[in-house]
Amino acid sequence: MKIVVDAMGGDHGPVVTVPGAIEAVNDYNIEIILTGDQEKIQKELDKYSYSKERIKIIHCSEEISNEDKPVAAIRRKKDSSMVVGLNLVKTKEADAIISAGNTGALLAGGLFILGRIKGIDRPALAPVYPTTEGVAVLIDGGANADCRPRNFLEFGIMGDVYASKVIGIQNPNVCIVSIGVEEGKGNEITKESYKLCKEKARFNFGGNVEARDIPSGYADVIICDGFTGNVILKLTEGIASTIFGALKEEFTKNILRKLGAVILKSGLKNFKKRFDYTEYGGAPFLGVQGNLIKAHGSSNAKAIKNAIRQAKTFVENNVVEHIEMEIKELGEDGLD
Amino acid sequence: MKIVVDAMGGDHGPVVTVPGAIEAVNDYNIEIILTGDQEKIQKELDKYSYSKERIKIIHCSEEISNEDKPVAAIRRKKDSSMVVGLNLVKTKEADAIISAGNTGALLAGGLFILGRIKGIDRPALAPVYPTTEGVAVLIDGGANADCRPRNFLEFGIMGDVYASKVIGIQNPNVCIVSIGVEEGKGNEITKESYKLCKEKARFNFGGNVEARDIPSGYADVIICDGFTGNVILKLTEGIASTIFGALKEEFTKNILRKLGAVILKSGLKNFKKRFDYTEYGGAPFLGVQGNLIKAHGSSNAKAIKNAIRQAKTFVENNVVEHIEMEIKELGEDGLD
Numbered sequence: 001m002k003i004v005v006d007a008m009g010g011d012h013g014p015v016v017t018v019p020g021a022i023e024a025v026n027d028y029n030i031e032i033i034l035t036g037d038q039e040k041i042q043k044e045l046d047k048y049s050y051s052k053e054r055i056k057i058i059h060c061s062e063e064i065s066n067e068d069k070p071v072a073a074i075r076r077k078k079d080s081s082m083v084v085g086l087n088l089v090k091t092k093e094a095d096a097i098i099s100a101g102n103t104g105a106l107l108a109g110g111l112f113i114l115g116r117i118k119g120i121d122r123p124a125l126a127p128v129y130p131t132t133e134g135v136a137v138l139i140d141g142g143a144n145a146d147c148r149p150r151n152f153l154e155f156g157i158m159g160d161v162y163a164s165k166v167i168g169i170q171n172p173n174v175c176i177v178s179i180g181v182e183e184g185k186g187n188e189i190t191k192e193s194y195k196l197c198k199e200k201a202r203f204n205f206g207g208n209v210e211a212r213d214i215p216s217g218y219a220d221v222i223i224c225d226g227f228t229g230n231v232i233l234k235l236t237e238g239i240a241s242t243i244f245g246a247l248k249e250e251f252t253k254n255i256l257r258k259l260g261a262v263i264l265k266s267g268l269k270n271f272k273k274r275f276d277y278t279e280y281g282g283a284p285f286l287g288v289q290g291n292l293i294k295a296h297g298s299s300n301a302k303a304i305k306n307a308i309r310q311a312k313t314f315v316e317n318n319v320v321e322h323i324e325m326e327i328k329e330l331g332e333d334g335l336d
Numbered sequence: 337m338k339i340v341v342d343a344m345g346g347d348h349g350p351v352v353t354v355p356g357a358i359e360a361v362n363d364y365n366i367e368i369i370l371t372g373d374q375e376k377i378q379k380e381l382d383k384y385s386y387s388k389e390r391i392k393i394i395h396c397s398e399e400i401s402n403e404d405k406p407v408a409a410i411r412r413k414k415d416s417s418m419v420v421g422l423n424l425v426k427t428k429e430a431d432a433i434i435s436a437g438n439t440g441a442l443l444a445g446g447l448f449i450l451g452r453i454k455g456i457d458r459p460a461l462a463p464v465y466p467t468t469e470g471v472a473v474l475i476d477g478g479a480n481a482d483c484r485p486r487n488f489l490e491f492g493i494m495g496d497v498y499a500s501k502v503i504g505i506q507n508p509n510v511c512i513v514s515i516g517v518e519e520g521k522g523n524e525i526t527k528e529s530y531k532l533c534k535e536k537a538r539f540n541f542g543g544n545v546e547a548r549d550i551p552s553g554y555a556d557v558i559i560c561d562g563f564t565g566n567v568i569l570k571l572t573e574g575i576a577s578t579i580f581g582a583l584k585e586e587f588t589k590n591i592l593r594k595l596g597a598v599i600l601k602s603g604l605k606n607f608k609k610r611f612d613y614t615e616y617g618g619a620p621f622l623g624v625q626g627n628l629i630k631a632h633g634s635s636n637a638k639a640i641k642n643a644i645r646q647a648k649t650f651v652e653n654n655v656v657e658h659i660e661m662e663i664k665e666l667g668e669d670g671l672d
């Protein structure tokens with residue numbers, strides 16, 4: 001199995017992508033292709049001992065930065081680490097790609113270079129959301145700000161495949177984020193989507209989930225438009241960081257409290273770990289013709305390694321084929 | 337000043353509304369009218385010593401429950417504690433009303449009985465959102481699931497009046513919740529609303545706020561549709577309760593950790609207090625012709641008292657008149 005790592009992507013570039021790739025090759029039976037600046041990548045590789053047969057560099061003269069306009073960057077920077085990497089997946093020279101680079105560009109590249117799975121109108125980002133029960137899949141995490149009911153049904157199908165085939169949740173409870181659990185509660189789009197899912201879904205459609213019940217793991221797959229998904233993810237991040245900040249402030253106010261905090265150190269560490277995105281790798285962009293994982297821009301080597309592991313699981317479990325099959329089953333209903 | 341308390345509203349009814357009203361009368365220079373079942377209210381009143389001149393009961397033979405359909409309940413239950421209370425505000429026999437009852441019914445009652453302020457298309461709920469800086473006003477907290485740009489502008493106007501005149505924030509930073517700070521980021525409705533606010537706002541329009549920056553208090557007034565507002569409020573509630581649960585679990589795992597937690601008790605208490613809704617009273621329904629405060633359904637006596645204090649501040653600061661004036665300034669631009 002060959003996995004492409006966009007070595008230049010993310011806030012830290014080769015400094016984290018290279019050790020992440022090396023760790024992955026050490027632990028898993030895979031080969032890695034690093035796309036990007038040969039010299040910079042080699043400089044990082046030279047810091048470690050690694051299997052030269054299983055890590056290959058493809059030199060690229062360009063790089064897509066976070067400031068680049070997504071569509072223009074994909075069209076013009078043909079020799080960028082991202083575009084070259086996507087083309088390797090397109091031509092089947094590689095089985096999957098992970099990138100921590102410009103999200104908009106990566107999504108545009110997924111759509112234009114890999115293309116959509118037949119029958120999928122809107123591919124979507126599907127990050128995992130940590131819950132007290134484990135994790136849930138949130139879809140769409142931000143690729144499509146405005147959606148129509150058909151898209152919600154597609155999100156349900158793709159989220160269900162991901163949750164069941166990759167994460168291993170049996171018969172996932174797939175729910176739409178809304179402002180009440182009853183069928184009649186919601187805004188226009190969620191109410192219409194509820195009806196459509198109730199009628200057409202082959203997955204286990206559990207109706208609506210209120211945002212209050214997301215953190216406790218009521219739903220295994222959380223369907224929403226990309227605007228709402230982004231609000232949920234970013235707000236969670238903001239609240240977690242605010243709460244950790246407030247705790248730290250309270251726990252360092254005097255010497256006695258500092259002592260208490262020392263006693264609780266391992267408890268606090270466990271607690272923080274539950275909210276640590278690096279544990280979960282990246283977010284797949286589901287619905288395109290290939291395995292594409294978006295890693296967090298601020299990924300460290302461990303997060304890159306976990307994203308590679310995730311890409312491997314996608315390949316092993318034929319996620320693209322399963323989505324194709326599920327959509328085909330629907331297509332005969334004339335939804336296109 | 338006379339404030340109506342819907343004595344039957346909320347999960348606990350007179351058991352909390354009566355002591356809440358008594359505490360408010362003891363602390364503030366106001367009179368209270370309790371609407372509801374005379375016998376039940378008197379039974380609670382008899383448990384306390386209170387100023388008989390300043391607390392009056394108006395008996396009502398009906399009650400609106402959480403199971404009642406909002407519009408039907410308001411139309412049919414003419415002698416309910418909620419409808420009678422709203423009519424007292426309508427006829428100016430009282431200056432404000434607070435209720436912890438059926439939210440949908442209270443909003444419908446506000447619209448049908450009190451009526452809208454001229455020029456306001458969509459009155460909105462405006463709860464406060466606790467931040468590390470103090471509080472922000474979130475508007476709309478759930479009254480209007482689907483909105484148009486004009487409504488966002490109205491929310492900005494009303495939120496600005498509330499934040500500046502009642503909460504005392506000078507020149508509040510009024511922002512639209514979106515998925516990026518740039519003008520072009522968002523969904524259709526937020527992008528259009530951005531343009532409209534930029535063009536028409538007399539308040540301090542600060543552009544977009546990302547959900548990640550809400551908890552830190554970047555925005556003083558947070559504009560969004562009622563669907564997004566509900567998601568933000570409920571998710572915050574869910575995350576806070578999950579985090580408190582996880583902390584408790586970690587901190588009681590063994591005897592040493594329990595000791596650590598005892599040392600940190602006051603710190604943990606302060607920390608929890610920051611997220612305690614009872615501190616903040618209720619959410620005003622802004623844009624109707626009268627002062628209407630929705631208290632949380634699970635309010636205790638302290639929350640009821642704080643909602644009464646809040647109602648008093650609304651009356652003292654002529655919130656309705658200020659909104660009327662601000663909307664009038666806009667009306668000449670032909671927005672209606």
